[in-house]
Amino acid sequence: MGANGRSVAQMVPGETAVISGFISDDLSNRLLEMGFLPGSVVKFNFSAPLGDPICVSISGYDITIRMDEAAMIAILN
């Protein structure tokens, strides 16, 4: 991860990006099982009215995660 590395938490609605890895190992196993695989495409759909949690698409289905979790998923710039 470079200094300017972004995470899913910094994406804007409608944006798509490629997952590069995980910033922390804490929940990586859970996120992997749900299909957040390095190299796969993630799309930021929309966030909940209060900004958290958010809804993202991964391999064709919709998942809700909190901003805390989103901040752990690194994306390629």
Add this chain to the structure above:
Amino acid sequence: MKRLKIAIAGKPNSGKSSLFNQLTGLNQKIGNFPGVTVDKKTGVCELDSQTVAEVIDLPGIYSLYPRSLDEKIVTEIFSDKRNNYYPHKVVLVADATNLQSSLLLLTQLIDLRLPVVLALNMVDLAAKSGQNIDVKKLEQLLDLPVALINARNGQGLQELKQLLAKPVSVSNRSIYEIDPEICQPVEKTKNHFSLESDYEAYQYLQQVDNLGFLSEQEKNSIREIASQFEFFPGKYQGAETILRYKFIQDVLSKVVVKNADSDWKKLSHKIDKLLTHKVWGYVIFFGILFLIFQSIFAWAQRPMDIIDALFANLSNTLNGMFPEGPFFDLITEGIIPGIGGILIFVPQIAILFAFIAILEESGYMARVVFLMDKIMRKFGLSGKSVVPLISGWACAIPAIMATRTIENWKDRLITIFVTPLMSCSARLPVFAILVALIIPEGTWLGFFNLQGLALMGLYLLGFTAAILSAIVMKWIVKANERSFLIMELPTYRMPKWSNVGYTIVEKTKTFVFEAGKVILAISIVLWWLASYGPSDSMNGVDAQVSQEISEGKITEAERENQTMAYKLERSYAGIIGKSIEPIISPLGYDWKIGIALITSFAAREVFVGTIATIYSVGNTEDQITIKSRLKAEKNPETGGPRFTFATGLSLLIFYTFAMQCMSTLAIVKRETKGWKWPMLQLTYMTLLAYTSALLVYQVLS
């Protein structure tokens, strides 16, 4: 006749339950797995003329690594050949619109060498989204039979049944090759337990603590092997998942012909724009809640009146047919009102469960989690607490069981603690009868049913108490793990009405038989307590009444009623009620209500049955329903009605907050593994109820 055990597995929202309902119809029953309170749905299905299958619907899981207690059950069943539910065959239901994540579990089951039939569900939706699946190729690559089904309308079920009736062989694929670094401990574990597959041994090493069927001694020998070869559980899990997905992606790239088009999802996203809108989202959510309460009150009223009148009539008719005597009194005054007091809740419970089932089926419940998560976190809860709290309106027992989906212990404990404050359906009859007594009929603004509004107010009061208690708990309970939310938002779809129907039938049946047993038993005991007493004081009643008549205090016409009233007062029930009167009279209750408070300690819905029994003992007038009996009840001190606004409201508040449910206490004990939390809960809720009711009565009277 061959009997097979068949397990249905798959990820949540894959259509498992629809398939289960299609296969078993009404031949299903809900029980518990031994030792734990996870719902176990089993049913019987005839596969062909020679084969009958015992089908079990397992909780939905994404992989063999469990995130919650419910999911642990599935891991245990699949990795324990001695388990009663270890299946002869597994049907893995996969959502064809989202094959990738549906197949993760499949690859694990293949490595465990379980015979699996893959049932591809929602193929029609997949086709709509432009995906064509080459089934022959898929069968060949996975080396197992694949059936195309539509679990919603039953298409492809015959083919699936035929596949299941045939001897199914185990797939020869081996997807996850054990890392060379850990071959030694895996080999040693495999030999030690004489296991068939490497993966089974690997799972033993990975999940020692999750596999409850292993004895402490067996667990220790696994731990020894692990430490001997420096095996760290969890270390290889990430690599395993990536490897499995690589295999799946490879297979899918060969069998799925797709033109990237997710048109069918666009509608779902459009609906989401509205339902998760920052204003409309909440307006619609509260609108739906409001609709639920209005309909519980408005739609259920008529059938409830009919049931009430029916039983009153039945009692009267039988009363006229039978000769006098204690046995017939027991039937007409004890048992029949008791059964009536159970069946009268059926319309309301059915409506409530219908709504909850529709919200679940349509995919809206997941949006509620999404909408409410941030707000709930402020109160020490999580978005996932919303579903248990809403289910708490039906019954605290399944609601507390539903908290198992909350991964974080602190979030879960707080949810368990406050859920019983949500007004469950057992409070509904108490509310319904008291609201009808003290709130006038009529409408507000010509539209809102006044009694419905009052009812909603009580539910909101319980909800507010739950939220405020959660805040307090948030500061008291210490957290030791990270809280997170990772949850699928399923695509919206029309609820499948037969699934809704099954839910209603099952939940109502469970209520009538489970709660019914208790209510009926208590009704009989009560009738006895209210009809008999110490013989010397009971015998004196007739003489006393005759004396009062001769003194001109009462007229001859009142003789019978007065006799009955004295008899009740001197019965065992009267003695018990009177002994607690000093404690409850500041709340505006008399000894008759006191009897009901005591009996309803076991289960609050007994309150209505109890007052029905108490007030029907010795009632000679014709065709009196519970409501009119209560209305006619006089307060001997004031001469006015017994159930004044102040007394009624005080009772309503008491029942809103009080624990009054043995089953809830038992389930909390089980879920929190000890008496500490249920006892704290009981003390807290009783104090809250008593103080609030006291305050209300003292201010209003």
